[in-house]
Amino acid sequence: MGDAFLLLAVFGCACIGLAWLALSQNRHWRAIRGGSHDRAPVKRLRVGGALWLVLSLVGALLRDGAHFGVPLWVMALITSGVAVALTLAWSPRCIEVVAVLPLPGTGFHRSGQ
C-alpha cells in the first residue's frame, strides 16, 4: 500500500513539475492562458517545477533506495514528459488544472494573477 502510494507520488510530482516547466514556455502558456507570455510567472513556474521534480526523486528514493530509485525516477520523468506533451496536445484543460495546484511556500495561485 505504501509502495503504491509512493509510486503514485513519484509520477504525480513528475507530471506536475513537468507541466509547470511546460507552462513556463511561451507557446504552451499562450495556448492555455491566452494573452501575453510577459504576464506568466516564468521564474516561479521554473523553480516550482524543479522542486516538484526533486519531490518526485525523494519519493523514488524513499520507495526503492538509490539503486532502483534513480532508474525509476528517470523513467518516470520520461513517461511524464510524454504524458504532458500528449495532454497539452489533446486536453490542455487538464494541464491548467495541474498548474493551479499551489506549491507549499511559493504562494503561487492561479497562474500568479
Added chain:
Amino acid sequence: MVASWRESMRWQHTWVGVVLGALLFAIFWMGTLSVFDKEIDRWMMPATRLAPPESVALQSAVASARQVAPDSPRWRFMLPTSRAPQVRLYHPDADGRLQSVDLDPRTGRPLPEQGTLAGSGFIFPFHFSLHLKAGQLGYWLVGLAGMAMLTLLVSGLVVHRKPIRDLFTFRPHKRLGRANLDLHNLTGVVGLPFHFIMTLSGLIIFVNIYFPDAAALAYDDTADPQGTFLEEGLGRFNRPPAGEPGSLASLDIMLSRARAEWSGEGPAFIRVWHPGDAASYVEMRRSNQNMVRINRDQIYFDGGTGEVLYRFEAKPLMKTQRFIAGLHFIQFEHWPLRWLYFGGGLSGCVMIVTGFIFWLQARRKRHGRQGAVRVVEGLTVGSVTGLILATVAFFIANRLLPLEARWAGYERAALEVWVFFLVWLGAFVHGWLQGSNAWRGQCWAIAGLAVGAVALNAVTTGDHLLKTLAEGYWPVAGMDLVLLAGAALAAWCARRLTQRQTAGSGEVDFG
C-alpha cells in the same frame, strides 16, 4: 562554420538513419519484447504455466539430469523465479551444442517438450546477435548499429536547433507530416536518457567482443592474460576431472549454506561440473532478483563432500560494469520499471519509424516514387510493420503447429523460426510491390493475426483471457491484453491510412 557543422550533422543524421534504420528498428523491437521474454515463454510453452514453487526438488532434478544427460561434462540448473517457475536444465550434447530441458520444480521430472525457442530462445538472442552466429557477425552488426545510434542521438540534438523549446510540443491536429516530425522529436528528446543509456550499456555488455584485446592489455604482465582476466574479473574456478567415479553430496545442504552466506538470498543457478566424477564440484551463482547489478558472486563446493572450495565477489570496477549491464538486462524483480522499460523501448521504435517516414515524405515530394525512394519505402514497410507481422506470425505458428511437428528434417522449433523469416521476407516483397499502400494492408494483417493469436491461445490451451484474468495469471493475461491492444492500434492506424487515401487519391500521403 557553425552552419556547415550543423549541415554536416544533418547529413550524418539523415543518411546513417536511413542506412541503419531497419537494423536499429529490429534491435529495438526485439529488445522491447525481450523485457517480457519470460512471459512470452509462458504464453508459448503452456506446459510451463506453473505456480512458483515453495521449494525445489533438487535431488530429483539431479536424477533427471542423470537420465537426460548421463555423459555430459556439466549440468546447469536454472532455479525457478516468480517469472520462470520451472527448473531449466542446460547441458552440452556430444557435439558441444547446448541443449535444454525444462523440469517440474516440485517433482524434478522433465516437462513435456514444447518444441519452441519462444521469447528467451529466439526473441532475446535476436536482440543482440540477430541469430547470425558465423564469425560473431550478428554481435558486430549490433555493435555497429549501437555506435551509429549514439551518433544519431547527438547529431539529432544538433539538427533539432531548439530541443528545449520544443520539448513538450506535439501537434497531432496539423498535417500528418508535421505531427510525424513532432513525434520523432518528442520521443527522441524526451526519451533521450533512456535511448542513450540503453545503447551505451548494450555496447558495454559486449566489451569483450568489441575490444577483445582489452583484457590481454590489462593483464599483459601475466603468463595467461585472458585466463587471469577470467579468474580475477569473473571468478572462474577450474578443477580437472579425476577420471574415477564419485558421488554427489546433497545439493540442498550446499544451497542452505550459500543462502546463509548471501544474507538469505538464493542462487540464480546451480552448475555441477564433471558430474559422476570423483573430482566433481558445484558452482552456485547469486541471484539478481533484488539488485540492479548482474551478480558475479559465486561459491564453489566440492561435489563429493560439500565443502566450500572457493568464494568470489567481483571487484569494484567489475561491479560497475555489471551494474551497467544490469540496467540493460533488467533481470531484477521490479514490475513498474519493467513496464516503463517496455514503454521506453516502444518510444525508441516510434522514434525510428517517424524518422524513416520523414525521410520518405521529404524525398517523395521531390522525386515521386523513383529509385532510392521506392527502395527505402519497401525497406521501411518491411522492417517496421513487416517485422511486427512476422512476430505475430511466430506466435500464431506456435499455437497452430502440433507438438510432434517435423518437416523436411526441421524440428518444430525451427519451423516456427522459418515461419517468422518467411513472413518477414514476404512483407518486404509486399512493401516493394505496393509502396506506401503496403502500410495499410500490413496493419490490417497485424490486427487480424494478433486477435487470432489470442483466440488460438484460448482454444489450444483453455487459458482464455477471462479465465487468466479471474485467476490473476498475469503472464498469459498480460500477453493476451498486449496482443489485443496491439491489434486495436494496428486497426486504428489502418483506418486512418484508409481515410487519408480516400480523402486524397491513389497512394497514402504522409505529407
